Amino acid sequence: MSQYSKTTSLMRRGTDFLGTDYAILCGAMSWVSERTLVSAISNAGGFGVIACGAMTPELLDNEIAETKKLTAKPFGVNLITMHPQLFDLIEVCARHGVSHVVLAGGIPPKGSVDAIKAFGAKVIVFAPTLALAKKLLRGGGDALVIEGMEAGGHIGPVSTSVLAQEFLPELAEDHVVFVAGGIGRGQAIAGYLEMGAAGVQLGTRFACAAESIAHANFKKAFFRANARDAVSSVQVDARLPVIPVRALKNKGTEEFTAKQREVAAILDSGAIEMGEAQLQIEHYWAGALRRAVVDGDVENGSLMAGQSVGMLKEEEPVADIIAKLMTQSEAALARR
Numbered sequence: 001m002s003q004y005s006k007t008t009s010l011m012r013r014g015t016d017f018l019g020t021d022y023a024i025l026c027g028a029m030s031w032v033s034e035r036t037l038v039s040a041i042s043n044a045g046g047f048g049v050i051a052c053g054a055m056t057p058e059l060l061d062n063e064i065a066e067t068k069k070l071t072a073k074p075f076g077v078n079l080i081t082m083h084p085q086l087f088d089l090i091e092v093c094a095r096h097g098v099s100h101v102v103l104a105g106g107i108p109p110k111g112s113v114d115a116i117k118a119f120g121a122k123v124i125v126f127a128p129t130l131a132l133a134k135k136l137l138r139g140g141g142d143a144l145v146i147e148g149m150e151a152g153g154h155i156g157p158v159s160t161s162v163l164a165q166e167f168l169p170e171l172a173e174d175h176v177v178f179v180a181g182g183i184g185r186g187q188a189i190a191g192y193l194e195m196g197a198a199g200v201q202l203g204t205r206f207a208c209a210a211e212s213i214a215h216a217n218f219k220k221a222f223f224r225a226n227a228r229d230a231v232s233s234v235q236v237d238a239r240l241p242v243i244p245v246r247a248l249k250n251k252g253t254e255e256f257t258a259k260q261r262e263v264a265a266i267l268d269s270g271a272i273e274m275g276e277a278q279l280q281i282e283h284y285w286a287g288a289l290r291r292a293v294v295d296g297d298v299e300n301g302s303l304m305a306g307q308s309v310g311m312l313k314e315e316e317p318v319a320d321i322i323a324k325l326m327t328q329s330e331a332a333l334a335r336r
């Protein structure tokens with residue numbers, strides 16, 4: 001009997017789906033989820049996911065090739081649905097025989113799910129509402145991630161605990177559902193598994209792993225922060241809907257407010273359309289996150305972090321994080 005037998009038994013559908021030892025995904029994080037972290041997660045028995053973000057097909061091609069050199073275990077690729085070259089990126093995944101593609105950032109455009117399934121990969125989708133979740137699963141999605149507003153990065157308006165209670169009783173029996181957002185300890189994993197989840201996805205906790213290439217300043221800011229420091233951005237202009245982003249409060253948070261005003265004014269002038277305005281906002285985030293993660297500018301950059309950030313105190317190797325989560329989950333289940 002394995003050391004984590006109760007947990008792995010509840011994770012069975014997730015591990016079968018992912019081809020891993022543990023149904024723990026490290027959610028894609030732009031600039032952070034590259035070859036080093038992704039391969040470390042997969043080599044430790046979890047499931048790493050490359051964040052394609054705004055990468056060109058050539059860059060993604062190289063990243064997948066380099067990741068394959070570092071791990072023989074399964075890993076996924078996260079594609080943003082609004083990427084203008086989405087279908088070229090899917091073709092790159094096909095060439096590499098990527099086993100799992102995660103479609104994030106909105107409703108998958110027509111034909112994208114079929115294009116992924118055509119080369120035999122499994123499609124993982126996100127859905128903010130139950131109705132959309134059902135539609136996407138009917139339309140070819142093989143698994144679903146439900147992500148609550150406690151998470152780092154782009155978020156919806158509903159908490160993980162409520163989404164889990166709403167979605168899992170309806171979907172978990174027939175579908176593979178992973179729960180994400182605000183998970184910092186294995187006890188929470190045990191709870192979601194008992195509710196029917198096939199596994200979980202974490203981001204914030206892994207962003208500061210020893211193998212994460214995030215700048216030392218970025219990690220230090222995480223270790224110093226409390227849960228209440230990870231705040232959601234606010235929409236300043238009713239005419240310009242922006243997807244809220246959860247990040248540690250800093251000067252960059254205020255700059256984003258100014259950026260929204262600037263883009264709203266250009267929108268008002270008629271110089272750009274709404275789609276272009278929203279794309280400008282997304283480009284702003286990508287640049288701001290890069291400044292924090294790569295350059296270590298924790299004042300002006302975006303420190304995207306979930307509320308579980310308050311539980312992070314030190315850099316730990318990925319294998320230790322996964323072992324701790326599994327041990328905590330197992331202990332919680334053993335006490336039941």
Ligand SMILES: Cc1cc2nc3c(=O)[nH]c(=O)nc-3n(C[C@H](O)[C@H](O)[C@H](O)COP(=O)(O)O)c2cc1C
Pocket residue numbers: 026027028029030032051053078104105147150151152153154180181182183201202203204205207303304305306307308
């Ligand atoms: C720094 C950072 C960057 C992120 N970037 C992305 C991204 O590019 N694409 C995506 O689908 N999710 C992104 N996320 C969300 C994560 O994949 C994951 O779902 C989330 O972090 C889980 O919640 P947690 O932070 O509470 O663990 C990001 C999260 C963080 C913290």
